[in-house]
Amino acid sequence: MKITLVGNGRMGQQIAGIVGASDNHVIHKVLDVSDAIEAGSFEGADAIIDFTVRDAFLGNYKALVASGVPVVVGTTGWDDVMPQIAGEVNAAGSSMLYSANFSLGVNIFFRTLRETARLIAPFEQFDIALSEQHHTGKADFPSGTAIKAAQEVLNNNPRKRTIVRELEDGRKLRSDELQVASIRLGTVFGVHSAIIDSESDTIELTHTAKNRTGFASGAVRAAEWLAGRHATSPGFCTMDDFLNDLFSA
Template identity: 65%
Template structure:
């Protein structure tokens, strides 16, 4: 399978290394984030993988969708545009998979957090908060993965109604607010945790990435799956769709 990469930063380079170490896949092209990208830029590719930044991704998206090549997106920070992106995918008859984190370990963590939030919702004595740590070069906060975990908690909880990324200076946190704390530290690849507390005990569910290889490998596998879906069922997909099929 031939992959065209958009973005040659740390994640793009890691994806390239994973593809080049595989006997099944090959790198078709690597496009710089500042390149003039058109639909023709993707001719001959089977899958596009985008790890860039928010503004570059949104600027290049029309060309990627018009190319007819399935698109895997690991770029974060554009969740506020997700409905608009879904509409663009549908208009183009395209296929796009988005995940803030393609690591299989992280996605197992997310499903575990969702189940824990569902269970503690039946017991008023439990409270829950989330935290995340990343390297100081990461521009957005909370991380896309933390926001995904937060949405899962909100969906599973009848008590938590909104996300609180910064503690207010003039009041206490409300019981219906879900705190998501962010730390930017050194070269941390990524740490995410759910903290559950009651008067009698504490539960911590956590995931720590030891390298970017897990993210890159998951993106490559997701690309292969998306290419298979594209012919019969084009559309907007997430890692949940991928895992649901694998685990069914």
């Protein structure tokens, strides 16, 4: 594939390195957040991989969709407008795959958390909270991965209904609230944890990223999958769609 990268930060450079070492793909073009981007900017590309920031992505997504080239998006922090953008992708007959985290390990963590949240749901003695740690340059707070993990809990445990990121002074956490705590520290790549607690025991699920290689290689694999299905099954999808297809093969 000829891949156009949007974003030349740490993740973009990591993806460029992986593609450069591959015999199957090449970097067609690299566009940075300061570049003027329009649909024609992606002419000749087989896939687009976007790792920028919220404002840049929201300014560029219409051009990404209009290009007709399959787009893999790792930019986070736009969950509030995702239904609208997904609708525009579907209406245009384009293809876009979004994930807060392309690491296979993180996605196994999500599926383990999903099952754990379901298993503890009938037992009121078990409470659950989430935490995440990232480097001090991380823009969104909590991380998109932590928000995805929280949504897995809410979808599978009816005792938790809302996400709480911070508590006002003097207010206690309600039993139906799921706390998501964030720490920004040094150069931490990413640590996500679910803590399940009762009077008798504690269960902890933790994923620790050692480097960015897993994120970058996952994004390239997602681009391969999305480009392969674009002609017959366009539309907006997520990492779950990719993994469901992979696991059912």
